[in-house]
Amino acid sequence: MVRMTDVTKVYESSGTVALDGVDLSINEGEFVFLVGPSGSGKTTIMKLITGEIHASSGSITVNDFDMMRIKRRKLPKMRRTLGVIFQDYRLIENMSVYDNVAFAMRVVGASGKEISRRVPYVLELVGLEGREKRLPGELSGGEQQRVAIARALVNSPRMIVADEPTGNLDPVRSLELMLLFEKINEMGTTILVVTHEKELVNAFSKRVITIDGGHVISDGMDGYYSYEIE
Amino acid sequence: MRLSRGGYLIREGFRSITTHSFMSFASVTIIMACLIIMGSVSLLSVNIDALIKDLENQNEIVAFVDDSISDEDEARALESAVAAVENVSSVEFVTRDEAMDNFMSNYDDELMEGIDETVFRHRFIIHLTDIALMAQTKANLEAVTGIAKVKAHIEYANTFVTIRNIVSIVSLVLIVMLVFVSVFIMSNTIKLATFGRREEIAIMKMVGANNGFIRLPFVVEGLVLGMLGGGLAFVAEWGIYELLTGKLMGTLTGSFITVVPFSSVALTVLAFYMGTGILVGVFGGVNAIRNYLKV
Numbered sequence: 001m002v003r004m005t006d007v008t009k010v011y012e013s014s015g016t017v018a019l020d021g022v023d024l025s026i027n028e029g030e031f032v033f034l035v036g037p038s039g040s041g042k043t044t045i046m047k048l049i050t051g052e053i054h055a056s057s058g059s060i061t062v063n064d065f066d067m068m069r070i071k072r073r074k075l076p077k078m079r080r081t082l083g084v085i086f087q088d089y090r091l092i093e094n095m096s097v098y099d100n101v102a103f104a105m106r107v108v109g110a111s112g113k114e115i116s117r118r119v120p121y122v123l124e125l126v127g128l129e130g131r132e133k134r135l136p137g138e139l140s141g142g143e144q145q146r147v148a149i150a151r152a153l154v155n156s157p158r159m160i161v162a163d164e165p166t167g168n169l170d171p172v173r174s175l176e177l178m179l180l181f182e183k184i185n186e187m188g189t190t191i192l193v194v195t196h197e198k199e200l201v202n203a204f205s206k207r208v209i210t211i212d213g214g215h216v217i218s219d220g221m222d223g224y225y226s227y228e229i230e
Numbered sequence: 231m232r233l234s235r236g237g238y239l240i241r242e243g244f245r246s247i248t249t250h251s252f253m254s255f256a257s258v259t260i261i262m263a264c265l266i267i268m269g270s271v272s273l274l275s276v277n278i279d280a281l282i283k284d285l286e287n288q289n290e291i292v293a294f295v296d297d298s299i300s301d302e303d304e305a306r307a308l309e310s311a312v313a314a315v316e317n318v319s320s321v322e323f324v325t326r327d328e329a330m331d332n333f334m335s336n337y338d339d340e341l342m343e344g345i346d347e348t349v350f351r352h353r354f355i356i357h358l359t360d361i362a363l364m365a366q367t368k369a370n371l372e373a374v375t376g377i378a379k380v381k382a383h384i385e386y387a388n389t390f391v392t393i394r395n396i397v398s399i400v401s402l403v404l405i406v407m408l409v410f411v412s413v414f415i416m417s418n419t420i421k422l423a424t425f426g427r428r429e430e431i432a433i434m435k436m437v438g439a440n441n442g443f444i445r446l447p448f449v450v451e452g453l454v455l456g457m458l459g460g461g462l463a464f465v466a467e468w469g470i471y472e473l474l475t476g477k478l479m480g481t482l483t484g485s486f487i488t489v490v491p492f493s494s495v496a497l498t499v500l501a502f503y504m505g506t507g508i509l510v511g512v513f514g515g516v517n518a519i520r521n522y523l524k525v
């Protein structure tokens with residue numbers, strides 16, 4: 001769940017106003033696409049949700065945590081309610097596929113028994129069975145992306161946020177990924193996906209939030225990508 | 231912390247040593263090199279100090295027994311009073327006969343023709359604990375009843391004290407400087423070694439790891455690398471020391487120079503190397519990743 005009220009983000013270093021009075025609300029169990037042109041502030045919204053950066057003004061609540069007032073040492077607790085997927089996967093290069101997923105469980109203090117039961121299940125869910133021992137560098141882009149997804153899923157987070165997860169995937173793989181997200185969403189997990197891909201968005205009838213120049217310019221349940229790519 | 235997690239963290243520490251083997255090698259080598267330089271300077275100063283102490287000990291004080299006490303046993307009885315004087319470390323009684331024999335053996339017999347043993351007095355050969363206090367001790371010895379006169383080379387003593395002070399100040403300054411330089415070099419090496427881990431740490435933070443969880447493998451890693459560096463430096467130092475002192479003794483046989491055997495300082499060197507290695511490894515590692523944790 002995300003509540004943003006009148007959120008402004010100014011990057012001090014460049015003076016860029018990345019977000020300007022954004023109001024946005026995502027309820028528990030929703031599936032939402034966030035679209036908009038390059039530089040419109042999509043990644044900025046993602047980073048505000050994960051607590052990587054701080055808003056300049058306004059109020060933000062994520063999974064019941066007040067992000068404007070949260071203490072640095074409380075961030076880990078907040079982040080454990082999220083599954084974050086990055087465009088560039090961000091896997092640990094010298095860890096096997098299995099360990100890349102398992103360490104996310106170790107982080108939260110899961111027992112060895114829980115880990116050895118849960119990790120294979122999640123790897124199978126994303127279609128990576130048989131790849132457990134490989135290193136990320138020995139996988140295709142799509143496979144690496146699925147490791148990142150498995151890692152985001154493994155702790156059964158309340159919400160998954162994905163910043164352009166299909167950026168490096170072919171259309172078929174992209175569609176497969178969205179179907180996987182839909183499956184996860186049906187199990188009760190809130191999903192927020194940033195994407196540029198019009199066809200993909202339009203293939204699903206989901207809620208679409210469009211942002212441009214740091215403002216929300218449309219928000220509808222029609223599942224239509226209203227922003228035209230130049 | 232749960233045991234299963236502790237096991238994981240320790241395994242993780244070892245894993246990162248082997249996966250970042252080049253950087254681990256670099257850190258260990260730098261720690262080793264710094265320790266060996268510091269250790270060698272310290273050992274050199276220990277040896278110079280021992281040498282000076284040795285020379286000091288050859289600088290003895292002679293306390294002559296009053297002429298009025300000619301009886302040997304009576305004179306010998308003064309020994310306890312002499313030994314009781316502050317700063318006296320050893321006392322040796324020498325009878326006038328022995329003193330004469332000793333004297334004669336150093337000179338031509340003819341020259342000594344007709345010299346009577348009564349010319350010599352009973353005496354005590356005295357060594358001091360601290361030669362810096364020689365003048366004071368000389369006065370105290372003269373105050374002992376039955377002691378007529380005390381012969382001491384106070385000017386020599388003062389020279390030795392000055393030399394020793396200079397040596398200890400110079401080596402202290404040198405060691406302090408080396409400690410600073412070493413810590414600087416070592417912490418930079420460790421920073422370099424952990425630079426590649428930035429991304430890994432950022433990822434861990436994003437999945438909700440708290441700082442302790444991220445830091446612990448680095449502590450284990452620093453501990454192991456520090457111990458390795460300290461241990462290897464000890465072995466190397468031992469080898470270098472034996473080699474150099476062996477060469478030195480070979481060329482200086484029969485001279486007055488003796489070196490401190492490594493075995494007598496081995497434990498101190500080992501403790502210092504291990505301690506410094508571990509301290510630098512652990513604090514260096516934790517300090518190096520401090521900035522990466524702020525995400």
Ligand SMILES: Nc1ncnc2c1ncn2[C@@H]1O[C@H](COP(=O)(O)OP(=O)(O)OP(=O)(O)O)[C@@H](O)[C@H]1O
Nearest residue numbers: 011013014016018037038039040041042043044045
């Ligand atoms: N760390 C930063 N420092 C300064 N300015 C930044 C920083 N990150 C982003 N910006 C600026 O903020 C604006 C919004 O950037 P943001 O990354 O949110 O865009 P985006 O919608 O994710 O774009 P894209 O689709 O290209 O990923 C841009 O003008 C960008 O230049």
Ligand SMILES: [Mg+2]
Nearest residue numbers: 042043044163
């Ligand atoms: Mg972006």
